[in-house]
Amino acid sequence: MRNTKMDLIVRLVADYFDISENDLTGERRFREFSIPRQITMHLIYYHVIPSKSSISRYLGIDRASIYHGLNVVKDNPEIESHIKRIELILNKEFKLHLASKVKLIKKQYVLIR
Numbered sequence: 288m289r290n291t292k293m294d295l296i297v298r299l300v301a302d303y304f305d306i307s308e309n310d311l312t313g314e315r316r317f318r319e320f321s322i323p324r325q326i327t328m329h330l331i332y333y334h335v336i337p338s339k340s341s342i343s344r345y346l347g348i349d350r351a352s353i354y355h356g357l358n359v360v361k362d363n364p365e366i367e368s369h370i371k372r373i374e375l376i377l378n379k380e381f382k383l384h385l386a387s388k389v390k391l392i393k394k395q396y397v398l399i400r
Contacts, residue, residue, distance in 0.1 A: 293331050296327060299373055321356075327346065
Protein backbone atom coordinates (compact mmCIF):
# COMPACT_ATOMS: atom_id res chain seq x y z
CA MET A 288 0.00 0.00 0.00
CA ARG A 289 1.35 3.41 -0.98
CA ASN A 290 1.58 6.26 1.49
CA THR A 291 -0.14 9.26 -0.05
CA LYS A 292 1.90 11.76 1.99
CA MET A 293 5.14 10.19 0.79
CA ASP A 294 3.78 10.18 -2.77
CA LEU A 295 2.95 13.87 -2.36
CA ILE A 296 6.48 14.69 -1.16
CA VAL A 297 8.06 12.81 -4.06
CA ARG A 298 5.78 14.62 -6.52
CA LEU A 299 6.48 18.05 -5.00
CA VAL A 300 10.26 17.57 -4.94
CA ALA A 301 10.22 16.25 -8.51
CA ASP A 302 8.15 19.25 -9.65
CA TYR A 303 10.33 21.69 -7.71
CA PHE A 304 13.53 20.42 -9.36
CA ASP A 305 11.81 19.77 -12.72
CA ILE A 306 12.72 16.07 -12.76
CA SER A 307 10.62 12.92 -12.93
CA GLU A 308 9.45 11.01 -9.87
CA ASN A 309 11.40 8.00 -11.18
CA ASP A 310 14.59 10.06 -10.90
CA LEU A 311 13.96 10.14 -7.15
CA THR A 312 12.77 6.59 -6.65
CA GLY A 313 14.11 4.67 -9.61
CA GLU A 314 16.99 2.25 -9.85
CA ARG A 315 19.36 4.66 -11.56
CA ARG A 316 21.41 6.89 -9.27
CA PHE A 317 22.75 9.85 -11.19
CA ARG A 318 24.74 12.40 -9.24
CA GLU A 319 22.59 15.31 -10.44
CA PHE A 320 19.60 13.81 -8.60
CA SER A 321 21.40 13.25 -5.28
CA ILE A 322 20.37 16.56 -3.66
CA PRO A 323 16.70 16.22 -4.66
CA ARG A 324 16.78 12.61 -3.34
CA GLN A 325 18.37 13.74 -0.05
CA ILE A 326 15.76 16.48 0.32
CA THR A 327 13.04 13.90 -0.33
CA MET A 328 14.50 11.65 2.40
CA HIS A 329 14.65 14.59 4.82
CA LEU A 330 11.06 15.67 4.16
CA ILE A 331 9.68 12.16 4.49
CA TYR A 332 11.69 11.56 7.67
CA TYR A 333 10.55 14.77 9.37
CA HIS A 334 7.01 15.10 8.00
CA VAL A 335 5.72 11.57 7.54
CA ILE A 336 7.58 8.71 9.17
CA PRO A 337 10.83 8.80 11.16
CA SER A 338 11.79 5.27 10.15
CA LYS A 339 14.87 4.94 8.00
CA SER A 340 14.00 1.37 7.02
CA SER A 341 10.51 2.41 5.85
CA ILE A 342 11.97 5.27 3.83
CA SER A 343 14.56 2.96 2.29
CA ARG A 344 11.85 0.47 1.24
CA TYR A 345 9.65 3.23 -0.14
CA LEU A 346 12.41 4.94 -2.14
CA GLY A 347 14.23 1.73 -3.06
CA ILE A 348 17.44 3.00 -1.45
CA ASP A 349 19.57 1.11 1.07
CA ARG A 350 19.54 2.33 4.68
CA ALA A 351 23.18 3.45 4.58
CA SER A 352 22.21 5.87 1.81
CA ILE A 353 19.33 7.14 3.95
CA TYR A 354 21.69 7.81 6.88
CA HIS A 355 24.14 9.56 4.56
CA GLY A 356 21.40 11.60 2.87
CA LEU A 357 19.98 12.81 6.18
CA ASN A 358 23.46 13.80 7.38
CA VAL A 359 24.31 15.68 4.18
CA VAL A 360 21.23 17.87 4.56
CA LYS A 361 22.32 19.08 8.01
CA ASP A 362 24.09 22.43 8.11
CA ASN A 363 24.00 22.99 4.36
CA PRO A 364 22.47 26.44 3.76
CA GLU A 365 21.79 25.81 0.07
CA ILE A 366 19.87 22.62 0.79
CA GLU A 367 18.10 24.20 3.77
CA SER A 368 16.77 27.02 1.57
CA HIS A 369 15.33 24.46 -0.89
CA ILE A 370 13.77 22.54 2.00
CA LYS A 371 12.13 25.67 3.43
CA ARG A 372 10.61 26.58 0.05
CA ILE A 373 9.33 23.05 -0.51
CA GLU A 374 7.95 22.88 3.06
CA LEU A 375 5.82 25.97 2.41
CA ILE A 376 4.25 24.23 -0.57
CA LEU A 377 4.03 20.95 1.33
CA ASN A 378 2.18 22.49 4.27
CA LYS A 379 -0.43 23.96 1.91
CA GLU A 380 -0.81 20.59 0.16
CA PHE A 381 -1.15 18.73 3.48
CA LYS A 382 -3.89 21.14 4.55
CA LEU A 383 -5.74 20.63 1.26
CA HIS A 384 -5.31 16.86 1.58
CA LEU A 385 -6.64 16.92 5.16
CA ALA A 386 -9.57 19.16 4.21
CA SER A 387 -10.62 16.80 1.42
CA LYS A 388 -10.46 13.83 3.84
CA VAL A 389 -12.62 15.71 6.36
CA LYS A 390 -15.19 16.51 3.64
CA LEU A 391 -15.26 12.84 2.61
CA ILE A 392 -15.75 11.69 6.21
CA LYS A 393 -18.56 14.21 6.73
CA LYS A 394 -20.20 13.08 3.50
CA GLN A 395 -20.00 9.41 4.55
CA TYR A 396 -21.39 10.27 8.00
CA VAL A 397 -24.38 12.04 6.44
CA LEU A 398 -25.03 9.05 4.16
CA ILE A 399 -24.97 6.66 7.14
CA ARG A 400 -27.48 8.69 9.13
